[in-house]
Amino acid sequence: xxxxxASADSVLSIDVGTINTRAALFDVVDGRYxxxxxxxxxxxxxxxYKDIGESVGIALDRLQAITGRVIIGSDGSFIxxxxxxxxxxxxxxxxxxxxxxxxxIVLGLLEDLSLGSAHRIAETTYAQVVESIGLNDPRNxxxxxxxxxxxxxxxxxxAGGTNGxxxxxxxxxxxxxxxASYLIPKEKSPEVLFVGNEALQEEVKQIMxxxxxxxxxxxxxxxLSSERISAVHIPLAKIVGKVRARRIxxxxxxxxxxxxxxxxSATAFGRIIRFLSKVYDPNKxxxxxxxxxxxxxxxxxxxxxxxxxxxPEYGLGSQLKDLLAHTSINSISRWLHENTPRDYLQDYLxxxxxxxxxxxxxxxxxxxxxxxxxxxxxxSIKRLTMEFSPPARRGDQGFLPSFEPILASGSVLTRxxxxxHTLLMLLDGIQPAGITTLVLDESHIISALGSAAxxxxxxxxxxxxTSAFVNLGTVISPLSNARVNTPILKVRMKADDGNxxxxxxxxxxxxxxPLPIGxxxxxxxxxxxxxxxxxxxxxxxxxxxxxxxxxxIVFDARGRPxxxxxxxxxxxxxxxxxxxxxxx
Amino acid sequence: MIAPVVHILPIATIRREQLLxxxxxLVVRKGQHVSATDVVAEAIVNPEHIMLxxxxxxxxxxxxxxxxxxxxxGAQVSKDDVLAGPIGLVQRVVRSPCDGQVVVAGSGQILLExxxxxxxxxxxxxxxxxxxxxxxxxxxxxxxxxxQGVWGNGKVDYGLLKVMIQxxxxxxEAARLDVSMRGVVVLxxxxxxxxxxTSAAEISLRALILxxxxxxxxxxADTMPYxxxxxxxxxxxxxxxxxxxxxxxxxxxDVVVNAVRWDRYTGKRPDVIIELPASGQPAMxxxxxxxxxxxxxxxxxxxxxxxxxxxxxLLPGVSLLANGICTKSAQVRLEQGEEVVVPLAxxxxxx
Numbered sequence: 001x002x003x004x005x006a007s008a009d010s011v012l013s014i015d016v017g018t019i020n021t022r023a024a025l026f027d028v029v030d031g032r033y034x035x036x037x038x039x040x041x042x043x044x045x046x047x048x049y050k051d052i053g054e055s056v057g058i059a060l061d062r063l064q065a066i067t068g069r070v071i072i073g074s075d076g077s078f079i080x081x082x083x084x085x086x087x088x089x090x091x092x093x094x095x096x097x098x099x100x101x102x103x104x105i106v107l108g109l110l111e112d113l114s115l116g117s118a119h120r121i122a123e124t125t126y127a128q129v130v131e132s133i134g135l136n137d138p139r140n141x142x143x144x145x146x147x148x149x150x151x152x153x154x155x156x157x158x159a160g161g162t163n164g165x166x167x168x169x170x171x172x173x174x175x176x177x178x179x180a181s182y183l184i185p186k187e188k189s190p191e192v193l194f195v196g197n198e199a200l201q202e203e204v205k206q207i208m209x210x211x212x213x214x215x216x217x218x219x220x221x222x223x224l225s226s227e228r229i230s231a232v233h234i235p236l237a238k239i240v241g242k243v244r245a246r247r248i249x250x251x252x253x254x255x256x257x258x259x260x261x262x263x264x265s266a267t268a269f270g271r272i273i274r275f276l277s278k279v280y281d282p283n284k285x286x287x288x289x290x291x292x293x294x295x296x297x298x299x300x301x302x303x304x305x306x307x308x309x310x311x312p313e314y315g316l317g318s319q320l321k322d323l324l325a326h327t328s329i330n331s332i333s334r335w336l337h338e339n340t341p342r343d344y345l346q347d348y349l350x351x352x353x354x355x356x357x358x359x360x361x362x363x364x365x366x367x368x369x370x371x372x373x374x375x376x377x378x379x380s381i382k383r384l385t386m387e388f389s390p391p392a393r394r395g396d397q398g399f400l401p402s403f404e405p406i407l408a409s410g411s412v413l414t415r416x417x418x419x420x421h422t423l424l425m426l427l428d429g430i431q432p433a434g435i436t437t438l439v440l441d442e443s444h445i446i447s448a449l450g451s452a453a454x455x456x457x458x459x460x461x462x463x464x465x466t467s468a469f470v471n472l473g474t475v476i477s478p479l480s481n482a483r484v485n486t487p488i489l490k491v492r493m494k495a496d497d498g499n500x501x502x503x504x505x506x507x508x509x510x511x512x513x514p515l516p517i518g519x520x521x522x523x524x525x526x527x528x529x530x531x532x533x534x535x536x537x538x539x540x541x542x543x544x545x546x547x548x549x550x551x552x553i554v555f556d557a558r559g560r561p562x563x564x565x566x567x568x569x570x571x572x573x574x575x576x577x578x579x580x581x582x583x584x
Numbered sequence: 585m586i587a588p589v590v591h592i593l594p595i596a597t598i599r600r601e602q603l604l605x606x607x608x609x610l611v612v613r614k615g616q617h618v619s620a621t622d623v624v625a626e627a628i629v630n631p632e633h634i635m636l637x638x639x640x641x642x643x644x645x646x647x648x649x650x651x652x653x654x655x656x657x658g659a660q661v662s663k664d665d666v667l668a669g670p671i672g673l674v675q676r677v678v679r680s681p682c683d684g685q686v687v688v689a690g691s692g693q694i695l696l697e698x699x700x701x702x703x704x705x706x707x708x709x710x711x712x713x714x715x716x717x718x719x720x721x722x723x724x725x726x727x728x729x730x731x732q733g734v735w736g737n738g739k740v741d742y743g744l745l746k747v748m749i750q751x752x753x754x755x756x757e758a759a760r761l762d763v764s765m766r767g768v769v770v771l772x773x774x775x776x777x778x779x780x781x782t783s784a785a786e787i788s789l790r791a792l793i794l795x796x797x798x799x800x801x802x803x804x805a806d807t808m809p810y811x812x813x814x815x816x817x818x819x820x821x822x823x824x825x826x827x828x829x830x831x832x833x834x835x836x837x838d839v840v841v842n843a844v845r846w847d848r849y850t851g852k853r854p855d856v857i858i859e860l861p862a863s864g865q866p867a868m869x870x871x872x873x874x875x876x877x878x879x880x881x882x883x884x885x886x887x888x889x890x891x892x893x894x895x896x897x898l899l900p901g902v903s904l905l906a907n908g909i910c911t912k913s914a915q916v917r918l919e920q921g922e923e924v925v926v927p928l929a930x931x932x933x934x935x
Contacts, residue, residue: 042586047851048871058586100849142635142695150630152605179695183631183687185606318848346799347819351885354734354817354846357588358885359911359929365886366907417908 009090009456010082012063012071013448014056014254015265016043016096018294018317019357019411021055023063024445025071025089026452026459033462035445039063042357045098045248052098053250078257093451094258097265097294099248101128101312102154102240105190107173109135109166114159114196117220120387121157121195121232124308125240125264126295133176135160135169141176148180153190154243156181161197163222170196174204181212189213191239195220195232215239230274230306237267261454266290268450270299270308272460273407275453277301279461280404287403288446289380289430291373291410293317293356296380300388300403309384314376316369316412317356320349327375334564335371335428337575338364359415366417370425373412377429399433399479399560402534406432407469409441419550420584423472427510427556433479434534435544438472439464471517473549477556480531484508488531488557495521503555508563510578511555515548522546523553551582585898585912587873590882590932591732591855592826595866598730598857600709600842603721605629608702614716618707620742620840624722626702634681638668639692641678646692653694659686667694708740708842710859727862729834730869731815731827735797736843736854739811742769743790745858747835749773752795753822758783765789769839771831774820778804785809791841793831793856796821811843813854816890824882824892825919826934834858873933881916885930892934893918899925 010027024038039062044054064071070087073079079088104127108115115134122129130151133144148156156177160170174194181189192212194204198219208214217235220228241262245251255262263271273288278301280286288299296314300307313319313326323332329342336345348368352358360366385400408426416422419440426438445468449460463469480488489505493513505511507529515521525533525541532538546553558578565571608627612618638649653668655661661680667689669677683699707713711726746768748756756772758779769791775781776798784792791811796818805812815831816823823831840857847853851871873879879895893916903913903925911927918924 044586046848048589050849050851055586140635142633145635145695146631146633179688183633188606343798343819347817350799350818351889355884355930357929359909359927360885360907361905361909361927361930362886363907366909415909415911421908 011091011093011452011456011459012078012089013445013451014059014092014094014257015444015447016045016052016056016094016098016254017265018098018292018315019043020444021052021059022444023056023059024443024448025063025067025069026448026463033456033459034466035443035463035468037063037066038443038445039066043098051249052096053253056250056254091452091455092257092259093448093455094254094262095265095268095447095451096241096244096251096254096262097126097292099126099244101126101295102243103128103130103151105129105131105133105148105151105153105156107133107156107158107160107177109160109169109173111136113224114161114221117227117229118157118159118195120227120229121159121193121220121236123310123383124229124233124270125236125266125310126312127155127310128312133173135173144176145180145183148177149184152184152188155239156190156192157195158192159195159220161200161219162224163198163219165197167197167200170200171203171207174208178208178211191215191243193217193232193236193239198222213242230308233267233270233306233308237263240264258451261451263451265447266295266297266308266310268447269297269409270306270450272446272450272453273299274301274304274306275450275457275460276464277306278304284402284404287400287406287430289377289406289408289410289426290446291316291376291412293411296376298380298384300384302401307384307387309380309387311380311383314379316352316372316376318353320372321353323349323372327379331378332371332375334571335374335575336367337572337579338367339572340364340368369412370416370421373410373425374429377426381430400431402434403432403436405437405439406430407439407441407446409444409446411444413440414442414444418584419470419472420579420582423551423554424579424582424584426472427475427554428562431477431560431562432475433477433560435474435476437474437547437549440470440472442470443468471547471549473512473551473554474546475554475556476525476533477560478505478527478531478533479560480507480529480557482507482529482531486529488527488529489533489555490526490528491555492524493521493553495519505555505557507557508559509555509557510581511557512552512581513555514552515546516552517548517550519548520545521548521553554582585875585928587875587879587928587931587933589869589871589873589935591730591869592824592830592882592934593869594729594830595727595860595862596730597725597727597862597866597868598709598711599714599723599725599868601717601721601723602705602708603717604705607719608705610716610719610722612713612722614713616713617711618713618724619710620707620740620842622707623704624707624713624724625705625720627705628697628700629703632698632700633687634684634696634698636667636678636694636696637692638678638694642669642671642676644671649692650690653689655686655689655694657686657689660684661686661696706740708840708844709857710742710838710840726857726859727866728860729830729858731830731856733813733815733854733856734817734846735802735814736845737806737808737812738843738845739809740840740842740844741791741811742838742840743767745769745771745831745834745837745839747771747832749795749832752825752828754795755820756780756794761787761789763787769793769841773823775801776820781805781808781812791843793841795823811841813841813843813856821890824890826880826882826892830858831856870935873935875914875928875931875933880934881914882932882934883916883926883930884932888918888924888926891918895931896923898928
């Protein structure tokens with residue numbers, strides 16, 4: 001390893017997840033940033049430890065053992081900056097997703113406006129809205145106060161009033177919050193985030209500043225027709241950090257090591273997606289999907305504009321027992337490849353909820369876990385796409401907009417037996433449209449990159465181009481109304497090594513063309529039956545340069561949404577056939 | 585690697601911190617002996633408030649209303665006490681609608697906290713109070729056997745244990761319950777009938793220890809007036825042999841069923857405690873362990889879910905499972921001598 005420049009900063013990232021804590025090291029090799037290695041340990045947020053410091057310490061020990069680089073000095077503190085002997089690091093970044101979702105109460109004036117926006121703010125972090133109070137709430141003031149006390153929230157979000165608009169009704173809402181907070185025991189006192197009429201901020205500080213821990217952020221609804229959720233991401237991230245630091249030992253130290261810049265992992269994940277959407281093709285968005293034990297997170301960036309959705313209710317860990325409140329058992333079982341009884345599937349949800357860190361050790365359990373991951377992605381994407389602005393929503397057809405690339409993260413994806421399993425999970429769960437590249441965050445470092453982007457924008461760009469991320473393949477998803485088994489696309493591929501291949505893609509099929517990783521090729525796409533291949537509209541084809549991925553070039557002509565057979569045996573056979581097609 | 589722990593111990597010193605969710609009042613003293621269902625502390629956990637609009641009731645301005653408010657913050661009031669007024673020709677007044685305490689008085693309003701009986705915190709364990717935790721709770725200590733479970737319906741009680749199953753995989757049917765079991769704690773097997781739960785309530789069973797339960801019955805189990813604890817899991821399962829041996833060999837002994845919900849963050853886990861005489865002070869259960877050879881372990885996931893065995897070897901690197909997953913694993917010798925490879929993530933150390 002050679003350091004290209006003495007001024008280049010090495011970066012240590014620490015990510016404390018629901019199940020695992022990872023310490024990852026990034027440094028400059030041959031003039032470009034590389035992911036060097038990571039050390040992992042089970043997160044110790046739960047009893048009996050109740051202190052993430054334990055798992056951080058073990059993860060760091062492992063990292064030191066793997067790299068041979070001394071990061072912790074003999075006095076137990078970090079060696080900063082890097083020394084001439086190669087020990088130490090220059091910067092530390094930290095992300096955190098461990099801990100139960102924050103209990104949030106939202107208050108606003110009107111259901112469709114400020115109250116809805118307050119809900120959406122809560123959905124951008126690890127939170128669960130436990131109560132919603134609007135202007136038209138039928139409960140009397142005392143009952144509202146009792147509700148707030150009973151719910152014992154970690155955070156109260158108050159929205160309402162355009163800038164220079166409603167004030168008296170907003171103050172009334174805040175009086176309720178103030179009285180309730182005053183009556184809650186001090187150690188349980190919630191954080192209050194005011195994101196309403198900015199003209200009221202001073203008055204609000206005067207009324208409530210001494211009663212509650214008040215945080216003010218820009219108005220999320222400065223006018224009736226505009227909504228600025230992303231303006232609240234960082235203030236909200238700070239509040240989440242504050243609440244976590246109060247409840248979980250070791251969080252304060254983690255924040256201190258990162259010079260007060262610790263972020264919730266989802267915020268960092270959103271930040272990297274937004275960053276990449278500014279760097280990559282402005283005509284397409286960038287999509288990020290993180291399927292975790294604590295939540296499923298979806299981030300979509302369009303030229304620097306971010307839509308972020310964090311859904312603890314769709315996490316694959318302890319919340320699974322409540323998943324059936326959000327989806328039906330049939331919606332999960334439709335993705336199964338095996339003949340699994342309904343009761344077994346239901347028992348699985350409860351058992352996995354008891355042991356969220358456990359892993360499937362049989363084919364049947366693996367099949368269920370993958371089905372759950374697919375459904376978690378379906379549900380999360382459906383929720384987030386409702387927030388996309390109309391041009392990004394692709395009309396009323398419910399298709400996803402064009403993304404390039406799609407970045408995927410999460411243990412369920414990385415520990416799959418084959419990349420075919422991973423890709424099929426992603427195709428089923430995301431159901432991309434048009435032409436895209438699916439990239440897997442095999443080293444679980446994408447949130448670290450988001451956090452590092454603020455101190456060194458070159459780092460994520462360099463690292464994303466390395467083997468730390470696996471290009472699963474270029475995916476072309478033709479959309480057609482043709483009948484199943486009808487040819488809808490002719491493909492001719494000429495690889496740079498001179499090899500030529502042809503393929504006819506039938507409606508309802510999943511097909512691949514082999515193209516080794518990193519090798520380039522040109523595709524000639526000729527749509528039939530007015531098929532839309534994402535090259536400008538129905539029936540439009542053309543020439544396209546592609547780069548090979550693990551699975552080569554993949555043609556997913558199964559329709560959007562994917563049309564699964566109603567008959568169970570037929571459906572399972574199709575699921576199995578598709579997996580075999582992807583080499584799984 | 586850090587290992588999760590499950591307590592299945594024939595004898596141990598068991599210490600439990602019982603805390604109110606809010607500050608309250610302790611009703612026991614250090615050194616006092618308590619039963620599992622004795623109240624150790626009490627507090628108003630979910631206060632109820634009433635807002636009295638003095639301005640509107642007296643028909644005056646806010647400032648004038650404040651001048652006519654007769655009570656102040658913190659004052660105890662009784663039902664029908666005059667809190668504001670009189671005013672005007674008809675001598676309008678504002679009376680307290682209930683017994684309570686004035687929380688805030690001003691700006692033309694009075695906020696009352698309604699008097700109500702406090703919520704009670706139970707000892708959850710028969711033993712001695714060895715410590716007091718401010719105005720929040722106590723630490724109770726006893727000696728006995730402990731078996732932790734996976735699910736509880738949030739209730740606590742104690743009584744004589746009656747073993748109703750001969751086999752760790754047996755199912756308990758409602759027809760086997762009768763009135764002679766009133767007041768006892770039944771060790772049952774798998775439960776897949778709602779009638780079993782309702783019959784147990786009708787005959788006033790003190791508590792029910794189940795091996796496993798169908799998940800559809802959980803909402804009903806939650807509403808039962810007696811504690812229900814599930815030791816093994818959901819769907820038909822056999823009880824792990826260590827737990828079964830410990831429970832089934834203690835027929836007719838006093839047991840406490842502490843059917844709390846399993847909360848990983850606080851460390852609360854449902855358990856059954858069998859009160860046993862101990863010579864000296866037995867060791868306390870270890871809450872944290874690192875995986876190592878010769879440990880007794882409990883497997884929590886298929887294909888060996890519910891089996892216990894001995895950790896023979898921590899396998900180096902990662903192992904390839906039959907389903908294609910690669911993960912850190914251990915070689916475990918099961919009771920019958922068979923050696924199997926199990927992911928470390930699917931093991932609990934019995935300690």
